[in-house]
Amino acid sequence: MTAGSGRLTVAVVYPDLLGTYGDGGNGLILARRASWRGIDVDLLQAPSDRPLPAADVYTIGGGEDGPQVRAATTLHEEGTLAERVAEGAVVLGVCAGFQLIGRSFPDAVDRPQEGVGLLDVTTTKGTGPRAVGELIAVPVPDAPRTATGERLPRLTGFENHGGVTRVGPGAHLLAHVERGVGNGGGDGSEGAWCGRVVGTYLHGPVLARNTALADLLLGWALAPPGSPPGAAEVLEPLGDHEELALRAERLEAVDASPGAGWRGRLARIRGPR
Amino acid sequence: MSVRTIRPDPVPARPLRSSAAVLTVSAVNRLSRALGRGSGTVAGGRAGLLVDPGLLAVLADGHLVALVTGTNGKTTTTRLLAAALSPGDGAPAPVSNDTGANMPAGHVAALVGAPAAAVAVLEVDEGYLGRVITETAPEVVVLLNLSRDQLDRIAEVRMLVDRWRTALAGLTPPVAGARGTVVVANADDPMVAYAASTAPEVHWVGAGQVWHEDAVGCPACGGRIEFAPDGRWACDRCAFARPDVVADVEGSDLVLADGARLPIRIALPGQFNRANAAMAAVAAAPVLVATGQARADTGLSTALDRLGGVTEVAGRFSVISRGGNPVRLLLAKNPAGWTAIFDLLDETGDPDAAIVLSVNARTADGFDTSWLWDVPFERLAGRSVVATGERRLDLAVRLRYAEVDHAVVDGPTAALDHAVSRAPEGTVVEFLGNYTAFADLRRAL
Secondary structure, eight states: OOTTTOSEEEEEEOTTTSOTTSTHHHHHHHHHHHHTTTOOEEEEEEOTTSOOOOOSEEEEOOOOHHHHHHHHHHHHHHOHHHHHHHTTOEEEEETHHHHHTSSEEEOTTSOEEEOOOSSOEEEEEOSSOOEEEEEEEEEOTTSOBOTTSOBOOOEEEEEEEOEEEEEOTTSEEEEEEEESOTTOTTSOEEEEEETTEEEEOOBTTHHHHOHHHHHHHHHHHHSOTTOOTTOOOOOOOOOOHHHHHHHHHHHHHHHHSGGGTHHHHHHHHHOOO | OOOOOOOOOOOOOOOHHHHHHHHHHHHHHHHHHHTTSOOOHHHHHHHHHHHOTTHHHHHHTTSOEEEEESSSSHHHHHHHHHHHTOOOSSSOOOEEOTTSOOSHHHHHHHHTTOOTTOOEEEEOOGGGHHHHHHHHOOSEEEEOOOOOOOHHHHOOHHHHHHHHHHHHHTOOOOOTTSOOOEEEEETTOHHHHHHHTTSSSEEEEEOOOSOOTTOSBOTTTSOBEEEOTTSOEEESSSSOBOOOOSEEEETTEEEETTSOEEEOOOSSOSHHHHHHHHHHHHHHHHHHHHTTSSOTTTHHHHHHHHHTTOOOBTTBTOEEEETTEEEEEEEOOSHHHHHHHHHHHHHHSOTTOEEEEEOOOSTTTOSOOGGGGGSOGGGGTTSOEEEESTTHHHHHHHHHHTTOOEEEOSSHHHHHHHHHHHSOTTOOEEEEEOHHHHHHHHHHO
């Protein structure tokens, strides 16, 4: 928790620039899930024209090409985010937010732009059609485990991007694509992580459909100071019957859709490239 | 506004292919109706375009055409503009795609069989503006607003802005004795302002824009758009700023550049409908003057008088009765639209009215429901809320995190009955649906 305050602080980074795809919901979901467990939470909407506040968890959402460049430049120049990550802050980057916490990403006219460098991933523009549709990905065996040591269940969400993200040796794959495109580039990977920084292409928002991931991020943020990076506080269950119903309905809808067979596999092979 | 006389060009004989296409449209529409598959307008239009891909241009030729586009308010503004342009003296009323079929197939359907002298008022999907401008050579193009909607199809608002800029840059300005195009654009939306700034002749209207979340990044330079409390805006880095307007919406008045005030008296509820009415009136005025239906100084007031009588638009804003309770039917498709409807509930509704929310995610709605998290559902806290529609589970999760108590009911009429059965006798129940969810309810009633 934020040093000395006894409260958990969740910051939605630059909703004025990176608020296009509903990913601000991730911040709300984390804040509510903490407060429902009796934890005092501050949920901050952190606009791009003010210094980034200190927080325990930062969520960074999707956005359009121009605002994405402005967000990356501003975050890089003001430096708070990298400092906070070095001190153990948790970061969830989605889509444009995933790309810009990496090493570099393309702008609207395909010039490479410097990212914030929290994750060793590099994004280039795909040559194929935009990846748009439901995305299901199975966390890889060495992806982060829940507080009780279990593997995260399948991840479900909606992707909408034209980037190809390659994961470098300094970061780890998050999941393998079962349906959809994910990182693109033909290796069937989706997302990346390193320490307490997680990047993904899943909108939905991702934490609405994947509450196990939400609680893992919260568990990291609530772990006692000095814990190893993978250690997560065990949190009491919240029931989640509505989230689980939504999750089941989405997974079933995708399994039943016509792209489930060879078409889907072909789309993954082709990717945005 | 200058007076000009618009004489439709003589209609040339149609080429054989187009005549065959017209016959196809009618035949498919008859078949569709006979099979009970709805009015068949879109099916007929599609079939006609298959026979002759240039059919829209052929049908539009000779008509005075007004186009209406934007993210929100298209159908309503099209209806209001058609009302403003209705002579009501036995002359043909405007033809219009008034059911919301706003792609070329819908335009073809609206124009097939139109009387030669009829004005065409066409609602246009944002993504088709360029093509429809090229094919219909409109006299007026109305640009309402641009915000996130159906991002799985449109991808990014700024991509759409660039396409509009290209389309509008090719317009010919109206000059004495020749046909040309006037653009009527909302100066309060920076995305619209940037798009319309390529057009040679723009009448800017300060129609208001509640939703700024997609317009903070300057579309011209990537700087930051600063919004002042009075609605003016400017980029902090380049010269891009709110253009000077011919008219401003202030509350329920239309205030002209010379300070004159015209009351906007309309039967439709809500501030956003007064804005739609203002856009329609400014678009209609020069046409009314040019066609001799009004003088230069009475064009706007004539337009406002005529459109004031519109009470519902394809069922939207209509009130039906269900189990002894009135039910108001409202449509909203995206965060800006839902926010405007919540404003409308605050302005005109009973603060305790039960609410039924219905959301689908079909092609016309967009497949991605993430936008629900940009809608301020927190404003419904304390009300009785029922979630329904094909994506009621997405709604339920969103409402849970908004801490709004809710029931989840499968089926729009069952949801309505659930709400009515729990509402005090005689109190209004508000039904809010997105595009196909709204259509589902109307079909079911």
